[in-house]
Amino acid sequence: MSQQTITKPDPVEIRGSSVRRGDRVFFNLSRGAGILMLAITGAIGVFLAWKAIPSLQSDSANFFTEQQWFPDAVPPVFGIAALAFGTVVTALVAMVLAVPVAIGIALFISHYANRRVASTLGFIVDLLAAVPSIIFGLWGLSVLMPNMQGFVAWIVKYFGWIPLFANPEQVYTKSILIAGVVLAIMILPTISAVTREVFLQVPQGHIEASLALGATRWEMVRMVVFPFGKPGMVSAAMLGLGRALGETIAVALILSAVFEINWQITEPGGNTFAANIALKWNEAGPNGLSALIASGLVLFIITLVVNMIARLIVARRKEYSGANS
């Protein structure tokens, strides 16, 4: 944006022995920060693995396929199947709901709204990101859940033939769907704020060129803004997904905490890694604590893998990134 005002430094000044001391200090500081980051992430991983080992050795069931969670029983029986299922499905519901809306908000702010509306709306969206998750949880439990009953009943009535929405008991509270809606609202500002920034960086020249060629505004968005912003949109979505996977207290308040894989997402049930840790930690015995840490390790790995996939997608799409335009 302000490229024209920056005078390019003379390359000779930086090279060779005449490196300024400030440069070197800053280089070392930033390298140190990078190394510290790696060390902390690694230390968390090692800590989790170390603490998880005793319970994993004691588990008399298959840790990956068992749905029940009785780590303090004799013999201990516990596994992450139900937790992994609940975590992934609530996060997916949240993503399906939040990503399109977030991108819509970002587009509106960056390319449709006039300046005053855009800055006010942007401010409000950013404000939403600062609301603590316990507030979202309490709001979801005491406001959203009672008021969503009619809507969920409507979905079940007309779409109940899809196994996902079947609900023979006709009880619509404390479900994965409701937790997913709350999570969607929580991750909305994160995704929308990042995509908005990316959309704002689309080179004005490209936009003007497409409009000059006779593109309508929507065609311009589709052919210029989206391709340019794709890596940004993906990483924004992954940031949101990371938050959704790890969200604890809001989910713990809303879900019914059932250790069972149930695809019928409008029924009471569901449980997630983070929520389960919050619900079981206080009363867990030594083996129970270790088992909870083992489940935390799995969540840590899932998040790591999700982020690595996101990086891969972004890296493959490098030709569109701002650096080359």
Added chain:
Amino acid sequence: MKTSRGVGILAVTAAGVLAVAACSSGGSASGNSIKASGSSAQKNAMTEWINSYQQANSGSTIDYQANGSGAGIQDFINNQTSFAGSDSAIKDADLQKASQRCGTGPAINIPMVGGAIVVAFNVAGVEKLDLSSSVVAQIFSGKITKWNAPAIASLNPGVKLPDAAIVQFHRSDSSGTTDNFTKYLQASAAKDWTTAPGKDWTAPGGQGAKGNDGVASSVKSTPNSVGYMELSFAQDSKIPMAAINNGGGAVMPTTETAQAGLASATVVGTGNDLSLKIDYANKAPGAYPIVLVTYEITCEKGLQGGALTLTKSFLQYTASDSAQGMLSGIGYVPLPASLLTKVNSSVNSIS
């Protein structure tokens, strides 16, 4: 920009982890200040007691953190606290570790706060409901699914029960409340309650809510619902409670009936260890059967210096008639006189 955000978030997470790790260390006691932690069930009683104790003994500080019985016992074993509050008596491996921490003397369970678990319901137009233990077990195990089921109706002649499905709430978190409630169901309705008792709810069906407050607010806001919770939560939320018939007539849960229920508890601990066995199948008329006791766990011998003086003095205060008398006003149950005498001699033995 993307990267810096990611790094920021990770850094904040890591800082949080470090902060939590830093918090968990800390000394047990110094001078006239002690730390304690454990059961959240006795939190309100502790808060009241600590307040009035500190007012009477200025300069003394007692810090009770209600982080759950399991965590409280671990804190005590790790020498971070002078006593632990717990919903169930410490035993077996934990007792051995706790006694090792005490060094010279065994760790002992001292009952201190009584409580009652009530079955509270929200059915339009119904204020009073009599339930037998067997019916309670059938409701919570999903065998009775309608409010107008013959089993409920025959116990409540003249009460107009709706033809509506029963919405059952239980605890989604691990808790001593669930532990005591399921022990009661197993002891007094073994035929209708077949899942093993424990801190985690294992029966099929129903919906989980977090904490006593979560169950109370869920029942309060859901028509045709029922849930179990501690007495004070039902009282505070003004939710009607069921009278329980354990074979000796229906008994409403009140401080007095629960105290009568507690009187049937027998001491199974040896020496100054006052572990109790509660008679959940209690049929005595006027005795409410679903009662619980929370313990203070400390060293009979082995506390040192200021921690010893203050722990003993504080527990002597909590076992006094005036401190026990405060309990009924805040939804707890004072210990029956016969038990309180034993508690006092046990506390006096701490040295």
